[in-house]
Amino acid sequence: MPTFGAGIWHFATYKDRYATDGYGPPVGLLEQIDRAGAVGELSVVDLNWPFVGFDGTLDDVKAALAKNDLKAIAITPEIYTRDFVKGSFTNPDPAVRKRAIALMHDATEVALELGCSYVKLWPGQDGWDYPFQVNYHDIWQLALDGLTELCSAHPEINYVIEYKPREPRVKIVFPSVARTLLGIERVGLPNLGILLDFGHSLYGQETPADAAQLAIDHGRLFAIDVNDNMRGWDDDMVVGSVHLVETFEFFHTLRRNDWDGVWQLDQFPFREDSVQAAKQAIRFLKAIHRALDVLDDDALAQAQAAHDALAAQRLVQNALLTSMAGLENA
Amino acid sequence: MPTFGAGIWHFATYKDRYATDGYGPPVGLLEQIDRAGAVGELSVVDLNWPFVGFDGTLDDVKAALAKNDLKAIAITPEIYTRDFVKGSFTNPDPAVRKRAIALMHDATEVALELGCSYVKLWPGQDGWDYPFQVNYHDIWQLALDGLTELCSAHPEINYVIEYKPREPRVKIVFPSVARTLLGIERVGLPNLGILLDFGHSLYGQETPADAAQLAIDHGRLFAIDVNDNMRGWDDDMVVGSVHLVETFEFFHTLRRNDWDGVWQLDQFPFREDSVQAAKQAIRFLKAIHRALDVLDDDALAQAQAAHDALAAQRLVQNALLTSMAGLENA
Amino acid sequence: MPTFGAGIWHFATYKDRYATDGYGPPVGLLEQIDRAGAVGELSVVDLNWPFVGFDGTLDDVKAALAKNDLKAIAITPEIYTRDFVKGSFTNPDPAVRKRAIALMHDATEVALELGCSYVKLWPGQDGWDYPFQVNYHDIWQLALDGLTELCSAHPEINYVIEYKPREPRVKIVFPSVARTLLGIERVGLPNLGILLDFGHSLYGQETPADAAQLAIDHGRLFAIDVNDNMRGWDDDMVVGSVHLVETFEFFHTLRRNDWDGVWQLDQFPFREDSVQAAKQAIRFLKAIHRALDVLDDDALAQAQAAHDALAAQRLVQNALLTSMAGLENA
Amino acid sequence: MPTFGAGIWHFATYKDRYATDGYGPPVGLLEQIDRAGAVGELSVVDLNWPFVGFDGTLDDVKAALAKNDLKAIAITPEIYTRDFVKGSFTNPDPAVRKRAIALMHDATEVALELGCSYVKLWPGQDGWDYPFQVNYHDIWQLALDGLTELCSAHPEINYVIEYKPREPRVKIVFPSVARTLLGIERVGLPNLGILLDFGHSLYGQETPADAAQLAIDHGRLFAIDVNDNMRGWDDDMVVGSVHLVETFEFFHTLRRNDWDGVWQLDQFPFREDSVQAAKQAIRFLKAIHRALDVLDDDALAQAQAAHDALAAQRLVQNALLTSMAGLENA
Structure with missing residues (x-):
């Protein structure tokens, strides 16, 4: 059986632009970790940082993880909150860019302290909304410069870019596997790779298995996430609810290439019980795993x-x- | 087991705007019928009319059907070829509209002669391509007037509209289940209903099971077709190749409502063996049928x-x- | 010149699932009204209700409107917040359905008190996310029953349904103009109509001008909103930023039918100055108005x-x- | 004023899978050239090869071009007709791959003979339709190997890849600017670049101006085509009919980078007069050119x-x- 993991936000509650009071009462970080533990199948989690609304210490987090037999596989710095709504790496304001990179440096320290495998960069606010809003040459260069500065400063740990076509920006600077690989090759550092989110690839009109193969062929498939959607948006539905065949093909491609990373969930169960949603996802992934054996x-x-x-x-x-x-x- | 059927074009070869020499050598009508028979699971077929490129008689067609244990369930008049590229019912030229309706009358005679259940209307050229190209009020009225004239003239047989969002027109006048039902209610005749093509519904952003339920609740679900696609276009792929769950849900909705029509294939196996494509589709549909029993x-x-x-x-x-x-x- | 209006939320700040701390500091209701006034071109606003986070009285609101030369054209009850994330009219819990309708009754009282033209219903949480999640017959019936109960209780005021394909639900019960008209005809009351949001129509694969014509032909186009998007999502961008020709066609259709309602903005300027965004939208709408004169x-x-x-x-x-x-x- | 051009197929008539008898009577090659000349604004054309249905000589073609003051800017080998419906470079059959490359060699000779600037490769049949149909590593490698073989054999002329997300294949091996650049960099030859078709970029969810900038920054923007569509398919509508702002932005990006190639039309006026469609496109492009001067x-x-x-x-x-x-x- 593979190692299963999840983004810790899987066990939070959510807001959106309509239900601004949230889809349920807030769930604190330690409770999120307990919920992840309650799934009973997860070995690792990806933690957002800073720990918003949490006033404990890093040791408290470590203890909560240990209590639940969990390890932190990654830290995801929050470079997409209010400070950064016009971008992190690519913010038009140099002072904000500096703050963003400082935040990523700090997140790296936390990741090292927790023994993580990588720091995940999701530049969801880096992009544009309107025609003519940005100079495309300049914004791309800023993105590459920022990555170079960050990754070259910490050769001892890996960074992954989680590409996504859009949301919250109408267009994001790293929208596809190929564009991200182009950027990574330009940066030219060994510790920068890709986290391929199955759903992002699917609604970005890619064939996820093909995207995985391309990233593997470039030696850059560092991590993956799974979920499902209706091909038009990042619905972050429970894996196995819609696109069974393509999910199966995705994992078949990973196995064919002896890729042995974590099978990680990035689901947003807005209206569902989050522990149950994770359990059911893993039940499906086990069926996929059996199908791979039988194929x-x-x-x-x-x-x-x-x-x-x-x-x-x-x-x-x-x-x-x-x-x-x-x-x-x- | 349900009755299985197919559009006879499933067993033809195809052209498109690039491979204008066709995806294979032409296959004559009688050979298409033989191929349908060779599937071994089909009971009925839907026949295009006129029989393009066929110089035999209607009796020849009857004989070919009988030889293959097939019945014609429907006639589909070709109201989308060169004469009608700017529309049939809604053509801006009254003379062309008249010719189109005459063709549909003739097709009705053939359908009656063959003992068909219905005449299928697929107004794929009735619509528009460009903003400002048509007066929307007028084109809709022409569509309803044409349907009224046709259906009221032949109360002894049913007509079905196969709605579709687009292709070949950029926009088609009957693009969705709800719009088609609105039109049918306006026409107000009992012999006009819907043929719901699963794939059209899927790429038209409907939930096919919901569309079926709505048509049933209006007493207008006269026929269905299945196939599959990537949700962005009418790919007419083999059923069961991509959207397993939604196909299952579609048939579950039909069963829940005791809908007992034909399970009909509308696939375009451009590059595949057409007999094999039909066999494999039916193998999958049998699995769906079993799943319905088990659910x-x-x-x-x-x-x-x-x-x-x-x-x-x-x-x-x-x-x-x-x-x-x-x-x-x- | 037409009368211009806006949803009052145009002048708020926003949250989404990532920037949960908001795209800017919260803006109170009275300040929102002042901003609407600062545009200098707006005559009417649509107000959400309850007035979240506002502890003043209805008289305070009236005074603020008067001070800014604004009238409330509509009340939009918030039937999409935490209580209603599984639906309002169609919530599976009868107690929640009851609360939702009670809220709509209350909103109606406020609308009458403010002399509004209509109450706007936007059932964004009424729908489904997953295949097999709901019984489509039942959920549609609940929607129609709820509308009947509400609208028949208040014949003295109009209600409008603002249809939308999706978001926040993956599928919404009123996704298109035709489906909404079907429902309205089934309800059969004169005081229930449509608010057509140009952007919803556009990304729902409709031709907005055709949708407007259809609603007009059914006597149900009670109100309209404009904005823009990339045809794949409800981006709520500033009108005139992308789809100039179709916006022009939309207003041309309104004029051709002598439709003389308010030209209303439903924009979400996440990262822009909201007063400036409204001003620029109206500048563009004035150009459209001139173009209509010249056409x-x-x-x-x-x-x-x-x-x-x-x-x-x-x-x-x-x-x-x-x-x-x-x-x-x- | 820029130099204007067009694909010669702009002046043909078309077939599709429904109107298999064509959208009009066939138009021979010389007549197509005369129609291009009749536009009065075109300086260059891109010619398909072989000259299907033409039994004259290359000298006849040269004479027809000269008579109409036209030059051939490119040859487009027909690697997407019946022989190649399962691919050209990437066909599973090595014998077909060989024939495809032989055809491209021959097309190159014709291009040299006509003094063309480049040979255009549009591998529209190279890809896949179904999940699990191909090995993604292998098909990509075949594509790169074929390009390497072809381009290294003819260093005296340029080749361009016209990428496209899909159609006729459900997925094409070169679907996006970034994927194509990745491939080109892997091939590593100076005479292989990109033809960026505005419409392909638009419906492929790219921002065409950003795609152009990226290709320019890699030194690979060898040619461009313009047209318009509804963002969901390659409608090949007349430029300027829908997406005015993004068309303007596209040309603004070209000018900012001093890119001075031909402004070329790739339109399919299925139901329109082709000469008139070209004239009107150029009228709009002249307005764009003026707007660039004024901006x-x-x-x-x-x-x-x-x-x-x-x-x-x-x-x-x-x-x-x-x-x-x-x-x-x-």
Whole structure:
């Protein structure tokens, strides 16, 4: 079985521009960690930083993680809150850019202190909304410069960019796997890679398995997240609720390449019980894992060599549509 | 088991604006019928009319159908070829409108002669491409007037509108289930209903099961087609290749309402063997049928009464992800 | 010149699921009204209710409006906050449905007290997220029952439904003009109509001018909102920033039908000065108004009668691409 | 004024999968050239090759071009017709791959003979339709190998890849500017660049001006095409019919970078007069050219340095919405 993980925000409650009073009462950081522990299947979590609304110490966090048999795999600095709504790396104000990078340096220290594998950069406010709003050459250069400054300062830890086509900005500077790889190659540092969020890839009109293969072929697939959506937006639904075949193909591509990282959840269960949502996601991922064991790899390779869609689909359905047998009550 | 059917064009070869020489050598009408027969699971077919490129008689067609144990369920008049590229019912030229309706009258005679259940109207060229190109009031009125004239002339047979958001026109006058029902209610005749194409509904941002329920609640769901796509275009892929859960939900809604029409294929296997594509589609539909038998309807109704997505998904996965067990070699 | 208006939220600051601390410091209700007044062009506003975070009286609100030469045109009850995240009319819990309708009754009282033209219903949480989550027949019936109960209780005032394809729910029960008209016809009351939001129509794959025409032809176009987006989401950008031609066509359709309601803004200037955003929108709308005066209606009608896209576009460009001449410094 | 050009197919008639008898009677190659000449504003054309259905000589073509004051700027080999429906470079059959590359070699000879600037490669059939159909690593490698073989054999001429997200394949191997640049950098030859089709970029969720800037910054923007669409498909509508602001921004980015290539049309006037469609496109492009002259570049640079969308939009509207003044009868 793979190692399972989740972003800690999976266990928070949410606001949006309409339900500004939140989809439920606030859940504090330690309670979020306890909920992650209550899933019973998670080994690692990704933690936002600063710990908003938390007045305890880092040791308190460590203790909460330990109590729940969890490790922090990553720190995600919050470079998308009020200070940074016009961008972090690419903010038009040099003073804000400086603050953003300082925040990322601090987040790196926390990540090192917690023994994390990487710092996750999600520049969701770095981009533009309107035609003619920015100079595209300049904003891209600022993004690369900021990454270079940050990553070269901390060769002892990895950084990942989680690309996303849009939201909250109408357009984000790192919208796709290929654009992100172009930027990473330009930066040219070994400790900068990609976190591929399955849902971002799906609604960005990519084929997630193809995006994973490309990142692997460039040696840059450092981490992955899964969830689901309706292909038009980052709905962050529970994995396995809509796009079963493409989820299966995504994990098949990872296995074919012997990629052995964490199978990590990035779901936003706005109206669902978050512990139950994680449990059900993992139940589905276990079925996928079984289907991978059952799939006839040789026959599939032969079908793919001929681009024979029907033969490939037949093998896939044989594996996937029997994958839950015996797991119904799991 | 349900009755299975297919549009006869499933067994043709295709052209598009690039491969103007076709995706394969032309396949004549009788050969198309033989291919439909070769699937071994089809009971009915929907025939385009006029029989383009066919110089035989209607009796020849009847004989070919009989030989293959097939019945014609419908006639689809070709109101979208060169004569009608600016519309059929709604063509700006009254003479062309007249020719279009004459063609539909003739198609009705053929349908009656063949004992069809309905005449299918697919007004794919009725619409607009550019902003400001048409007067929306006028074009809608022309569509309703044409339908009224046609359907009131033949109370002895049903007509169905196959709605579609777009292609070949950038916008089609009957783009969605609700718009089509509005028009049908305005026409107010009992013999005019809807053919709901699952793929059209899916890429039109509807929930196909919801669209089916609405049409049923209005007493207008006369026929259905299935296929699959990537939610952005009418790809007419083999059913079961992408959107398994929503296909399952679609058929679940039909069963819940005791809808017992034909399960009909509208696939375009551009680059695939058409007989094999139909066989594989039906293999999948049989798995869906089994899953419907297995699905815990009471528990699902309870989950739905509470809008409990997680409970519902769990039941669905239990049924769907075991549905192929034992059918692998079917 | 038309009467201009705006939703009062145009002058608030916003939160979303990432910038949970807001895109700026909170702006109180009275300050929002002052900002609306500062635009200098607005005559009416639409007010959310309850007045969240406001501890003054209704008289205070009246005074603030009067001071700024503003009238309340509508009240929008907040049926999409925490209590209602699983729906208002269609909530699975009958007690919540009751509370939602009670809130709408109360909002109606406030609207009457303020002399509003209508109460606006935006059931953004009424819908579903996941396949199989709801029974589509039941949820639609609940929506119609709730509307019937509400609207029949207050024949002295109008209600409008602001349809929207999605957000915050993945699917909303009133997603399109046609579906909403179907529901309104089923309810069958004269005081229930549509508020057509241009942006909702645009990203819902409608042609906004066609949607307006249909609502007018059913006698149900009670109000409109304008803004802009990238056709994939409700970006609520400043009107005139992207889709100039379709905005022009929308207003042309209103004029052709002698529709003389308020030209109302529903923009979310997340990162912009809200007063400036409104001013610039109105500057553009004035240019549109001039273009309508200049447009050669007879020639256009002739082009449309022939579905002649090129002739129509030529006339449109002549009017639109000269419309700002002399207004540059306005 | 810039040099204007067009793909010669602009002046053909079209088929699609429904109107298989064509949107009009066939138009022969020489007549297409005469129509291009009749526009009166075109200096160059891009020619498909082989000259399908043409039994004259290359000298006949040269004469027809000369007669119409036209030059061939490019040859587009038809690597997307029946032989190649499962791919050209990436066809699963090595013999077909060989034939495809042979065809491209031959096309190169024709291009050299005609004094063209480049050979255009549009691998529209190179990709996949179904999940699990291909091995993504292998298909990408085949694409790069084929390009390397071709381009290294002809250092005396340029090649351009016209990327496109989809159609006719559900997914194409070169779908975006960034993916194409990644491939080009991997190939590493100086004579391989990009033809950026504005419409492909637009419906591929890119910002076309940003895509152009990126290609320029990599030294690979060899050519451009313009047209328009509804952001969901490659509608190939007449430029200037929908997305005026983004078209303006696209050309502004080209000018800012002193890019001085041909302004080329890639329109498919299915139902319009092709000469008139080209004339009207060029009328609009001249208005854009005037707007570029009028646009206050310094003020815009200042607005962009601050990411000030409102200030930028204001300048843009001042230039764009006055640009047709005096050209109304052009």
